[in-house]
Amino acid sequence: MDGYAKDAHDGAYGRVPDLCEKGQPVAQNGFDQSNQKVLVFDFGAQYGQLIARRVRDLHVYSEIVPCDISAAEVAEMAPSAIILSGGPASVYAEDAPSIDAGIFELGVPVLGFCYGHQIMAVTLGGEVAHSEVGEYGPATLACDNESALFKGTPMEQTVWMSHRDAVSRVPEGFVVTGRTDVCPVAAMECPERKLYSTQFHPEVRHTEHGQQILKNFLFGVCGLVEDWTMDNLAEQKVAEIREQVGEDRVILALSGGVDSSVVAALGARAIGKQMTCVFVNHGLLRKGEPEQVEEVFTKQFDVDFIHVHAEDRYAELLAGVTDPEQKRRIIGTQFWNEFFAVAKQLEEDGRPVKYLAQGTIYPDIIESGARKTGGKASTIKSHHNLIPFPEGVHFDLIEPLDHFFKDEVRELGLALGLPEHIVYRQPFPGPGLAIRIIGAVDPEKLSILKDADAIVREELDAYNQRLFEETGERNSEHSCWQYFCVLPDIRSVGVMGDERTYARPVILRAVESSDAMTADWAKLPYEVLARISGRIVAEVPGVNRVAYDITSKPPATIEWE
Template identity: 85%
Template sequence: MSQSSSNQIDQKVLVLDFGAQYGQLIARRVRDLHVYSELVPCDITAEELREKSPSALILSGGPASVYAEDAPSIDPAIFELGLPVLGLCYGHQIMTVTLGGEVAHSEVGEYGAAALERDRESALLNATPLEQTVWMSHRDAVSRAPEGFTVTAKTSVCPVAAMEDASRKFYSTQFHPEVQHTEHGQQILSNFLFDICGLEPNWTMENIVEEKVAEIRKTVGEDRVILALSGGVDSSVVAALGARAIGRQMTCVFINHGLLRKGEPEQVESVFTQQFDVDFIHVHAEDRYAALLDGVTDPEEKRRIIGTQFWNEFFAVATELEQDGRPVKYLAQGTIYPDIIESGARKTGGKASTIKSHHNLIPFPEGVHFDLIEPLDHFFKDEVRALGLALGLPEHIVHRQPFPGPGLAIRIIGAVSPEKLEILKEADAIVREELDAYNQRLFEQTGERNSEHAVWQYFAVLPDIKSVGVMGDERTYARPIILRAVESTDAMTADWAKLPYDVLARVSSRIVAEVPGVNRVAYDITSKPPATIEWE
């Protein structure tokens, strides 16, 4: 039973997704203005929308032509719900043809920055310049606006770049106000949300915490909840929420497989035994994992072993709780909104498909079942981090870098051994210490946590080779360390970080001097694609 935040929100904007590459971004931009927003499939019916009680609708862009045989369409009755509607790009065109206007093929498309000229009178474009730069991505264009609409902007290529029917509160633009390249895009969205729709910017972290705490209490009642606490951002925020909502009715199970970064098990235990009032169980499974991984070199086999043993350890704890008279009804998970979207929904040109979330793959033993609680399932990652700060989680957990579930096992190329783990933990600690400091200096200089040259993710990799070196007057035959540091925003693509030479030199010098068994440091300067961020 997944508990969604959307049921508790009195005002929300629904984004009808026509397969846009910017679909998630629209919802993000609305949330940035402190109004709750989420994506729904474009083939939702008017009746289904009415049941969701939205305050306004936004029709997203999409890759199709409205003339294509399989082009996504919209239920015409949606325009009879009396809701304010904003159409963007494809949404602009589908609104046009559905309401009786015309869209024409254009011999010249517009892609990228375009100069927009707007009319002096426009509720949507109010408080923006008469001439401004917007971001376009289209070939077809509206040639005749529907009856009742006024054209409010144009470009040299697009005669109807924006239009509005104020009496029905229908507005649309051919350009994308949600992207940063549209200079005044956030002002345009603000005009729609607040001036046109009359919404209030009340979706704040303080209100969200109150809502989620009340929601968890109502769902759980007197029952017990179990959470697999990895120490990552998502599960830690769920643990902090549970601590505030139900205290020791939540059991946080921290399975220590011995493959975490240096100091992390101690940090997790300290936070959730001293700062939060939850039932915390630290499972020391290091030896069991070491035995299972002994001699295993294939990365997929490593993942399979680690994943399977994780659930074995987890359900063993659940069984013990049952035997101790503390039966568990709910399993809490740190599923976040991108997990929901990317797990299969809305991936076919905007048409809805059944969501097959990753939690459906939980290998429940025979006779074991928990109802699910997923309090973060409608939050984006940066919102989860903000929620964590509002709940009092320390910075080192809230801003923890992405870390693979199998841990250091897939940053050790080849078989995992205690010796290799110790080398990698020590080297990785130096990498993180030095690049944490580098990022902090950038933050102090720019005031931006994610400034242009900040490094997004950084870690050490231990390859399965040795190389010749000289230390003192003696020949060495020791292991190299590979430094991996990338710049990215979403991990879909990444570029290697252009670190200053003095930073690279300091990392290299410290690793060779402080980590026994290492005599060389190499820097991976491959982007993604063609490489991946992780090595295995």
């Protein structure tokens, strides 16, 4: 049994199937630019998506598929390799995920981790037993470095374990290649059939030679090459959009963030003025952003640009609403209503729209619990661009980034020639400041939060720039990946100018991350924190206290709502 608690993003393989009245999205899982493809079977591991990330980090295309996919379906996909993820279940539990045994007969190299290690064992005739002593965290692995999997790694190395069940008897034809004091079969293999597995997790950074183990499997065992690059990918995505759209028109949900900006750049290169970029201004953007978005996208791209001023309509709809999911639903529904109105006007003008392009990325789908294959999945939080269209809308979707993580989107943006100030723009949720204001949204709270957030961004932009100049790395060890303010629905007592105040606190949130799937709070220098706090209290009326959120993700999310 994998000791990880089952996370809510267990198996997001694509869009929710009923989002479009006209069926499935037109652009899905379509960017394996060579004949190489690694399929990652998801058994519900907390960090299952990291496996696909680690493979892509090695410039090999990978995609996640459900663990109950059939051998026939796998054969049709013609993968170059298969990786079996971990998972929270015991292989002997009544509802435990299983695997089609025929997959091991396809002649495709297979590597299993944790639950994947155990399911490989029992499916092929081995045994798994429940141990009285579990292994959680770092463990010392003694391995056979003559094995192709451990080539170039030490005979003793630190690995990351999270299990109580363990393989007690290997299948026929397998040999043990790794063990720990607690786990006698920490790694096993059948080289003749190219089947390998480990009880530990090579995909996590805590396994010190984990990436080398992945390299050994992909390049040594499978004979793959590093040919999945962003430069090649940009041209492929442009060609795909051009082929899909033909002579039809596209409307783009443009927020000004990196995700939709990259889609705009792809669309501009592929189809030019066949794309209409629609910027819905809901009045919940950060200070100065509506003006910046309009300036950039009327000058940077050769596309139509429409600025929809919907501030008053959103303010009326959100008045008195305190529940965060209700806020998201209201904002999402109105988001589509605004789009529908623009599309209807375009049709009346003789320019009917067939396609809707969006900047949906992989974490959006995972956190929304979407699952292309059906079945029940949990939801961490809903996303505005995953809420069903209003009745009567008939768009096909173009979502070229729906299987990209955030850092991959940034790489693609640079490959497309986007300026750095767009590519490295602070991540910002679609519902905007509405979900950074705890409780009801009103003009006073918006004003406070916009002013406080502007100070935070100014100071931490400068802090990141200093680190970049010192290290030459855009995302160095101590740089902040995302930073913003939260305005809670409380007041606190303070003293300002020898007088008692009863004003609002502001909560500072700054995290280090690369993909938004996991994040740690940023270890900012005290003098930076002091300057931010001092400026906010001095410059923002209605604030008398600043707190710093030092919670990682998990257990928290990056946003508060």
